[in-house]
Amino acid sequence: MRRPPPLWRTEMLLIHCPYCEEQRAEIEFAYAGEAHIARPPDPAALSDEDWTQYLFIRSNPRGRHHERWRHTHGCGRFFNAVRDTATDKFEVTYKAGELRR
Amino acid sequence: MxxxxxxxxxxxxxxxxxxxxxxxxxxxxxxxxxxxxxxxxxxxxxxxxxxxxxxxxxxxxxxxxxxxxxxxxxxxxxxxxxxxxxxxxxxxxxxxxxxxxxxxxxxxxxxxxxxxxxxxxxxxxxxxxFMWPRSFWDKLYEPLIRRAAGLGEAPSEEDPDHYGAVYAHCDLLIVGAGPAGIDAALEASGTSKRIVLIDEQDEPGGGALDDPALWPWLKESLKDLAAAPNVTVLNRTTAFGYYHDNFIGAVERLTDHLTDVGSGSREQLWRIRAGEVILAQGAIERPLVFAGNDVPGVMLASAAKTYLLRHGVAVGRAVALMAAHDSGWRDAFAHARAGVAVTAIIDVRETVAPALTGEAAELGIPVRLGHSVIRVHGRHAVKAITAARNDGTGHARIACDALLMAGGWTPSVHLWSHSKGSLAWSDELGAYVPDRPNEKVRCVGAGSGKWNCGSGLVIDALPTPRDPSRIKAFVDFQNDVTAKDIHLAVREGFKSIEHIKRYTTTGMATDQGKTSNLNGLQIAAQALGRHVTEVGLTTFRPPYTPQTFGALAGHAQGALFQPTRKTCIDGWAEEQGAVFELVAQWRRARYFPLAGEDMLAAVNRECRAVRSSVGIFDASTLGKIEVVGPDAAEFLNRMYTNPWKALEPGRCRYGLLLKEDGFITDDGVSARLAPDRFHLTTTTGGAARVLNMMEDYLQTEWPDLDVWLTSTTEQWAVIALQGPLARKLLEPLVEGIDLSPEVFPHMAIREGTICGVPTRLFRVSFTGELGFEINVPAAYGRALWERLMIAGAAHGITPYGTEAMHVLRAEKGFIIVGQDTDGTVTPYDAGLDWAVGKKKPDFVGKRSLARPDIAALGRKQLVGLLTDDPAVVLEEGSQIVADPTQSIPMKMIGHVTSAYWSEALGRSIALALVAGGQGRMGEVLHIPTPGQTFTATVSPMVFYDPQGERLNV
Amino acid sequence: MSDALARSEPVLAGHFIGEGVTIALAPPLTRYSLRARQAQALETVLKTKLPKRIGETEAGIACLGPNEWLLRAPAGTTLPMGAGLPLAITEISERSVCLIVEGRRATEVLAAGCPLDLERFAVGRATRTVFETMEIILLRTGEDRFEVEVWRSFAPWLSRALETAARQLLRGK
Missing domain, CATH: 3.10.20.440 (2Fe-2S iron-sulphur cluster binding domain, sarcosine oxidase, alpha subunit, N-terminal domain)
Structure with a gap:
């Protein structure tokens, strides 16, 4: 049986949803990996190395990180964020499809 | 007295x-x-x-x-x-x-x-x-050490109490209701801000509770706060952790102080989101480090004052003071004024403010400046002390039954540090004080380091003429760490305070070093010959004080531990005495035993019914997604491995879903209701995951597609009727749907009504028999089920559970994603080549199927396995080897994923993932188990009705 | 054809009456999920106004996301399906049930598990959110009245959790 998350752990951050235009508790959101890694339009045209790069390799920086979140238990939208991985602080959030900040 | x-x-x-x-x-x-x-x-x-x-x-x-x-x-x-x-x-x-x-x-x-x-x-x-021999650790050393060094006993019975939890939002949270905290609350109370003031003690007041002169002010202030509608004061509430974005965890103790605990919550977890936080946590007095500083009766001067002025208790009849700080003098004076004999004020400083010595003289207290206590007499209680000049001369024995220590003040920066605020060293205080904030927070009062506690000498350990290696001068009282332990750690090469802490365990116990950290740090700095700021500071972590597990669990206990999802038919199954199992969060009927039946007998009977007459099965937990929009077929074509565009409305298709890495993640039968509307099904456990994955692709990769997804899992109850008599049972109940096989073939869907309720009727089979899955709005599922049971009585209708469902599908070689696959299985590995649209230019996961390691030979492939002894049902998860005579550890070439007794075949069957399995047909493999090694022959996966003729009726 | 099939509900229809709060199961409703890039496409088909801002409600329709609306109407209401149009109208009447939490202490009961700042959640607002780990749609339909939409199978847990929270209020504050 899967354990429920502890009540006071998963909800620390306040995240500004660029669609709802308000700050909501982290517990409504789900992290969705690094941002701005577009699926290649023609995967068949990629070499094995390039496909591997797309599939598995992530930047994993300390500091400024572009990442995706989904307001799963809110408006349901995926959006992008810049967050500092050292401080956990969000710098900005913006809608999916907008230019990298 | x-x-x-x-x-x-x-x-x-x-x-x-x-x-x-x-x-x-x-x-x-x-x-x-x-x-x-x-x-x-x-x-x-x-x-x-x-x-x-x-x-x-x-x-x-x-x-x-x-x-x-x-x-x-x-x-x-x-x-x-x-x-x-x-x-x-x-x-x-x-x-x-x-x-x-x-x-x-x-x-x-x-x-x-x-x-x-x-x-x-x-x-x-x-x-x-206790390093050697290694094998002694688990059985001998650790149990011995644990028994000898326990800190209390854990309760062995279940906790009968309830623990509440609540979210709170405020514009200003003030932690600590001492004078500074109360002032901050009063100041803000005139605004429109929502204010919460919390304090760990049974009454607000903090340091003011020790100062009768402040009691009138305190009473007045609390009255004003109580009258302010925007202020909430919480007593007996400990802010134990300060998390990101001004999220503070606090626990309120509601019944621990009551004789009758009543029926309410014992404690309440407050999850507070504050616009701004003011920390007014005060400061904690530091002990002094000298031999015998732990003898009962030696205590902080400020604590003695609290007992004296707040509780009306003298800590001794003749008390002495060992001071390095002015505040201790005032505490000693308070004792003298209350009629407690003060036998000596000893101060390590050579000079102090004349006002202090003057007042001591007035009160008739003997004073020794430039002296230190070098010995405490008595073991279970202080009997006397010996003091000496700082140069080691002039020993004097002084009678007393309590010794007060005044080592200066340490601002309580715990929560400030949780919030990642930076600290600055104050040479004057000999302590770290809050510097730059990381959240919207500020410190006030003694906790800020700016409050005037008087002046003092910052000293690591009191001077003594005695051999420092032969005395126990305690730094950390709870963990029994002495000054010489820290010196030893430094001599043995530990340089970082984080390492010294872990080696000596100073500051690690339940008090988190509240009284010991600074003394330990200064002793380490002195031993290393460096300034304290170069030695570093250990990290303060939540909780500020220990909290109960109950408070942290909150609602998540007992029946509310986590939801058990039940279908609308679950109640019927319960009334029939079904045995249940949990699948994801769902409770599903596993089998329906009749009187005297065990699981095998019940499952065999249920399987026989499906193969010979008709079985009824609650499939409501299947995930369902309605895919609607002009681009619905295009979208599904990109998501699933097989082609969807040409599927005609009214027809169904088995869909196989890969992740981009090429591995199977879900499957299910889906139907096209209209050119722009599909009814998808997913596995029970995969419903949320699949919808999230599809939303991800739709929103972020292909936002140009006009198609929308809606979860309809709980909109529909699904009743599967499976068996040769299914159509005969269904026919008289359905309106608007022609069930004859010519117009309603296998893998088709029709909409109409059943017993007057709208239905989406699928003709599908997960058993290999003629079958239907009746979707009706969930509110009608229970009533329809009961109607079918009555109508089916004449046909021998038999409810079956998930266990029979598993047997029936395994007989047909149908996989269960997550049981027969494990996240590393491709469609080719699973023998599902037929479900891959090879002409499709792209679908999710397609490119990965051409990766070299996925095209490589020798991958584990799903095959059938027939034990040589037909009575043996292998254990799922058993490892498979090619040669049972090889030496241990043997080379394992795969494992059993599914194994059942097949009533239809009169023998056991199994599915297994075996390296190069599809090339091993007919090969005999071995399954070593404790006590016995079984042999089995690799076979195709379909064991029953391989031509699928039973479907065509 | 014999008698019509009877409905069954996942929680008892009766009221829970606590100190300053009642919790009750709402009668059956018709519910539709409405999706389109722009509200206008749906307005044309449904011949009704849609709220444009996320979190707003208008005539029983709540805007839950940039292209998502929840329509709640009396049981038996039917909608055109908009076949072929670039929009999606999907019936979800039985996907959820609605618990009505009402009374002067309704916000306190909901605050037991809902992370929203309910004091500042205005009448007329609606949003998807959570109660502890469970997804809900919360609608404030009056100063002291909230409607909680929850998926059918989660309703027993949620009603129990809300009633437990309401009972804890009895000790007073």
Whole structure:
């Protein structure tokens, strides 16, 4: 049986949803990996190395990180964020499809 | 004065006596007493035994910083709380408390032999001694050490209490209701801000509670705050952690101080989101480090003052003061004025402010400047002290039964540090003080370091003429760390304070080093010959004080631990005595035993019914997604491995879903209701995951597609009717749907009504028999099920559960994603090549199927397995080897994923993932198990009706 | 054809009456999920106004996301399906049930597990959110009245959790 998350752990951050235009508790959101890694339009045209790069390799920086979140238990939208991985602080959030900040 | 209780003074209510017990002895205290103050009043000085040396210990402090006086409180089965600080336990009639970490009694503790053997128990003793032989650790060393060095006993019964949890939002949260916190609240109370003021004690006031001069102000201020509609004051509430974005966790203790705990929550977890936080946590006095500073009766001067002025208790009849700071002098004066004899004020400083010495002279207190205590006489209680000049000369023995220590003040920066605010070293205070904030927070009062606590000398350890290697001058009282342990750690090469902390365990116990960190740091700095700021500072982490597991679990206990999802038919199954199993969060009927049947008998009967007449199965838990929009077919074509565009409305298709890495993640049969509307099904456990994955692609990769997804899992109840008589049963109940096989073939869907309710009727089969899955709006599922049971009685209708469902599907070689696959299985590995649209230019996961390691030979492939002994049902998860005679460890080439007794075949069947399995047809493999190795022959996956003729009826 | 099939509900229809709060199961409703890039496409088909801002409600329709609306109407209401148009109208009447939490202490009961700042959640607002780990749609339909939409199978847990929270209020504050 899967354990429920502890009540006071998963909800620390306040995240500004660029669609709802308000700050909501982290517990409504789900992290969705690094941002701005577009699926290649023609995967068949990629070499094995390039496909591997797309599939598995992530930047994993300390500091400024572009990442995706989904307001799963809110408006349901995926959006992008810049967050500092050292401080956990969000710098900005913006809608999916907008230019990298 | 009766005992040590003063005749007047304090905030206790002498008209309300309270009876309680400690270690089996009954005592009397008054309302307003803590366990510590009430015991002190009764002359009790011995409160506990130390962790390592089992030394007798008394009270060091008077608040939550107390390291020594840990007690257990028992109030009936399941209500046993260990490691409570006696200084924070309010007494109530019937309170039953016991001391800890002693055997057979507090006074006579066998473990105290460790104290005599102290030279053999240096820092890092356990790490050094119990290393070898390794095998002794689990069975001998660790249990012995744990028994010898316990800190209280964990309760063994289930906790009967309820724990509440609540979210709160405020514009201003003030932690600490001392003078600074109350001032901050008063100042803000005139605004429109929502203010929450919390304090860990039973009444607000903090330091003001020790100062009768402030009581009128306190009373007035609390009245004003109570009258302010925008201010909430929470007593007995500890802010234990400060998290990101001004999220503060606090626990309010609701019943621990009451004789009758009632039926409400014991504690409440407050999850507070604050616009701004003001930390007014105050400061904690530092002990001084000298030989014998842990003898019961040696305590912080400020604590003695609290007992004196707040609780009306003298900590001794003749007290002495060892000071390095002015504040101790004032505490000693307070004692003298209350009629307690002060036999000496000893100050390590050569000079102090003349006002202090003048006042001492007025009160007739002998003063020794430039002196230090070098010895404390007495083991279970202070009898006298010996002081000497700082140069080691001029020994003098001074009689006293209590010694107050005044080592200066340490601002409580715990929560500030949780919030990642930076700290700056103050040479003047000899402590770290809040510097730059990381959240919207500020510190006020003594906790900010800006409050005037007087001046003092910052000193690592008091001078002594004695051999420092032969004395125990304690730094960390709870963990029994002495100054020489820290010196030893430094000599052995530890340079970082983080390493010194872990090696010596200083600051690591339940008090989190509240009284010990700064002394430990300064001793380490001195030993290393560096400034303290170069040595570093250990990290403060939540919780500020220990909290119960119950409070942190909150609602998530008992029936509310986590939801058990039930279908609308679940109640019927329960009434029939079904045996259930959990699948994801769903509770599903596993089988329906008749009287006297075991699982195998029930499952065999259920399987026979499906193969010979008709079975009925609750498939409501299947995930369902409605895919609607002009681009619906295009979208599904990109998501699934197989082609969808040409699927005609009214027809169904088996869909196989890969992740981009090429591995199977889900499957299910889906139907096209209209050119722009599909009814998808997913596995029970995959419903949320698949919808999230599809939303991801739709929103972020292909936002140009006009198609939308809606979860309809719970909109529909799904009743599967499977078996040769299914159509005959269904025909008279359905309107608007022609069930004849010519117009309603296998893998088709029709919409109409059943028993007057709209239905989406699928003709599909997960059993290999003629079958239908009847979707009706969920509210009607139970009634339809019961109607089908009545109508089916004549046809021998038999409810079957998930176990029979598994057997029936395995007989047909249908996989269960997550059981027969494990996240590394491709469609080719699973023998599902037919479900991959090879002409499609792209679909999710397609490119990965051409990766070299996925095209490589020898991958594990799903195959059938028939045991040579047909009666043997292999255990799922069993490992498979090619040669059972090889030496251990054997090369394992795969494992059994599914294994059942097949009633239809009269023998066992199994599915297995085997390296190069599809090339091993007919090969005999071996399954070693404890006691016996089985042999089995690799076979195709379809065991029953391989031509699928039973579907075409 | 015999008698019509009877409905069954996942929680008892009766009221829970606590100190300053009642919790009750709402009668059956018709519910539709409405999706389109722009509200206008749906307005044309449904011949009704849609709220444009996320979190707003208008005539029983709540805007839950930039292209998502929840329509709640009396049981039996039917909608055109908009076949072929670039929009999606999907019936979800039975996907959830609605618990009505009403009374002067309704916000306190909901605050037991809902992380929203309910004091500042205005009447007329609606949003998807959570109660502890469970997804809900919360609608404030009056100063002291909230409607909680929850998926059918989660309703027993949620009603129990709300009632437990309401009982804890009895100790007063």
């Amino acid at each position: 009766s005992g040590f209780r003063l005749d007047r003074g304090g905030r206790i209510d002498r008209s309300r006596p309270i009876s309680f017990s400690f270690d089996g002895v009954t005592y009397q205290g008054f309302a307003g007493d803590t366990l510590a103050s009430a015991l002190l009043a009764n002359g009790v000085k011995l409160f506990g035994r130390s962790f390592k040396y089992h030394r007798p210990r008394g009270l060091l402090g008077a608040g939550s910083e107390e390291p020594n006086a840990l007690v257990s409180v028992s109030r009936g089965p399941g209500r046993h709380t260990p490691n409570l600080r006696a200084t924070a336990v309010e007494i109530y009639d019937g309170l039953t408390a016991t001391s800890q970490n002693r055997w057979p009694s507090l006074k006579t503790d066998i473990g105290a032999i460790n104290d005599r053997l102290g030279m053999f128990l240096p820092a890092g003793f356990y790490n050094k001694t």
